Amino acid sequence: xxxxxxxxxxRRLAGSGAEVTIEVSGPVxxxxxLDALEARYPMLRGTIRDxxxxxxxxxxxxFACQEDLSHDSPDAxxxxxxxxGTEPFLVVGAIAGG
Amino acid sequence: xxxxxxxxxxxxxxxxxxxxxxxxxxxxxxxxxxxxxxFHMKGSPLNxxxxxxxxxxxxxxxxxxxxxxxxxxxxPVSNEFLYEGIPGTHQWYDGTPHPWDFRRVWHFEPSLTDVxxxxxxxxxxxxxxxxxxxxxxxxLAGLRQHGTGPNWQPGAxxxxxxxxxxxxxxxxxxxxxxxxxGAFRSDDAGASWLPINRGLKSEYIPDPDAEVxxxxxxVALHPARPNVLFMQKHWDVMxxxxxxxSWYEISGNLPTDFGFVVDVHAHEPDTVYVVPIKSDSEHYxxxxxxxxxxxxxxxxxxxxxxxxxxxxxxxxxxxxxxxAIDKLDSCGVYFGTTGGQVYASADAGDNWxxxxxxxxxxxxxxxxxxx
Numbered sequence: 001x002x003x004x005x006x007x008x009x010x011r012r013l014a015g016s017g018a019e020v021t022i023e024v025s026g027p028v029x030x031x032x033x034l035d036a037l038e039a040r041y042p043m044l045r046g047t048i049r050d051x052x053x054x055x056x057x058x059x060x061x062x063f064a065c066q067e068d069l070s071h072d073s074p075d076a077x078x079x080x081x082x083x084x085g086t087e088p089f090l091v092v093g094a095i096a097g098g
Numbered sequence: 099x100x101x102x103x104x105x106x107x108x109x110x111x112x113x114x115x116x117x118x119x120x121x122x123x124x125x126x127x128x129x130x131x132x133x134x135x136x137f138h139m140k141g142s143p144l145n146x147x148x149x150x151x152x153x154x155x156x157x158x159x160x161x162x163x164x165x166x167x168x169x170x171x172x173x174p175v176s177n178e179f180l181y182e183g184i185p186g187t188h189q190w191y192d193g194t195p196h197p198w199d200f201r202r203v204w205h206f207e208p209s210l211t212d213v214x215x216x217x218x219x220x221x222x223x224x225x226x227x228x229x230x231x232x233x234x235x236x237x238l239a240g241l242r243q244h245g246t247g248p249n250w251q252p253g254a255x256x257x258x259x260x261x262x263x264x265x266x267x268x269x270x271x272x273x274x275x276x277x278x279x280g281a282f283r284s285d286d287a288g289a290s291w292l293p294i295n296r297g298l299k300s301e302y303i304p305d306p307d308a309e310v311x312x313x314x315x316x317v318a319l320h321p322a323r324p325n326v327l328f329m330q331k332h333w334d335v336m337x338x339x340x341x342x343x344s345w346y347e348i349s350g351n352l353p354t355d356f357g358f359v360v361d362v363h364a365h366e367p368d369t370v371y372v373v374p375i376k377s378d379s380e381h382y383x384x385x386x387x388x389x390x391x392x393x394x395x396x397x398x399x400x401x402x403x404x405x406x407x408x409x410x411x412x413x414x415x416x417x418x419x420x421x422a423i424d425k426l427d428s429c430g431v432y433f434g435t436t437g438g439q440v441y442a443s444a445d446a447g448d449n450w451x452x453x454x455x456x457x458x459x460x461x462x463x464x465x466x467x468x469x
Binding site for chain 2: 060093
């Protein structure tokens with residue numbers, strides 16, 4: 001079980017709470033987590049990563065275990081604590097004024 | 099009993115204003131989609147409870163919402179807008195080629211004949227159609243691929259397809275407008291397109307009479323006379339009497355002919371409304387006095403409508419999709435400002451009052467006449 005924490009706007013869109021849980025089969029990576037997240041909540045497609053290129057949207061960040069993983073390869077393994085479900089994978093709207 | 103429902107898109111959410119036919123007391127609901135830009139909302143003329151809303155944000159991109167109960171509840175539908183084939187390039191601000199890249203939906207236009215068909219005008223400029231109530235979108239690629247696309251360039255607000263007009267007398271005829279490319283017409287339901295910009299003159303492009311490149315801000319028609327088009331261009335208010343084949347200027351006695359909105363009275367095809375804005379570099383009314391101008395002669399002769407509008411210290415803008423007109427016998431006119439006011443007139447513009455004063459900046463206004 002993987003825990004994913006969503007920002008406010010995406011919680012509203014998904015109709016979920018702050019944190020959702022998903023099952024990921026195989027290696028736990030950004031890509032496999034987001035694939036599972038979008039399969040469970042299809043309304044989130046296109047809001048976190050581009051639907052065509054699958055690249056992270058520029059103002060979205062990925063954090064876990066007090067680390068910024070935004071620039072890691074989408075196929076890099078996420079920390080063991082995320083894979084074990086003891087720490088959440090955080091989808092964060094980047095800080096911007098206004 | 100008749101009533102009206104005004105759909106207001108703002109920088110920080112959507113608002114729905116409702117009133118009975120008198121239009122003197124209003125209920126305000128919202129914000130819907132709080133905190134998010136709502137570029138446009140529009141209802142189906144066949145089923146007024148079927149609404150579409152374009153939500154977008156720099157963080158989370160485009161989301162399309164649909165309501166089937168008049169805006170009480172909303173559900174996300176498809177936000178997948180894929181350009182057909184290899185998108186190619188258009189011109190960037192500096193004249194260099196720039197790849198077509200989807201950014202947002204500027205305008206929805208529900209079909210006049212099929213409740214599940216809706217058109218979407220998007221940035222970077224293209225026209226999409228859904229025939230399943232927004233569950234999937236297909237580009238009408240003949241527009242972008244008809245030949246002039248590589249010469250289109252963005253206006254300051256982005257290269258947006260912002261106007262979609264469906265001809266009620268001819269289901270095969272569609273007009274669209276793009277900033278800054280110009281106006282285009284299809285006579286085969288969107289399969290093929292031609293530029294319709296003859297007569298437009300734009301001093302801000304290298305060839306003022308070019309076939310494309312004109313910064314058209316908005317176009318309107320009256321359903322009873324769909325071959326007559328009224329255009330607010332960057333500068334100049336224009337008119338065509340032949341479905342866009344040629345245009346002539348009708349700015350006449352306007353104090354400035356820069357502006358964004360243009361609309362037509364519900365029952366008088368020669369009564370036209372604009373909101374003059376000082377200039378392309380000063381996007382607010384002249385002398386801080388907000389005025390709608392009305393022509394009852396199809397242009398050239400304009401009268402200022404100011405009763406109830408602020409006549410000092412007013413420095414708001416009225417954006418291109420932020421005026422709408424209802425169909426009641428005494429025609430109602432509505433517009434929203436970047437200062438967050440939505441003004442309404444229940445007597446065709448003679449008298450105005452603010453329905454709301456303090457919304458976020460208004461991006462779009464549409465009205466539904468309900469019975």
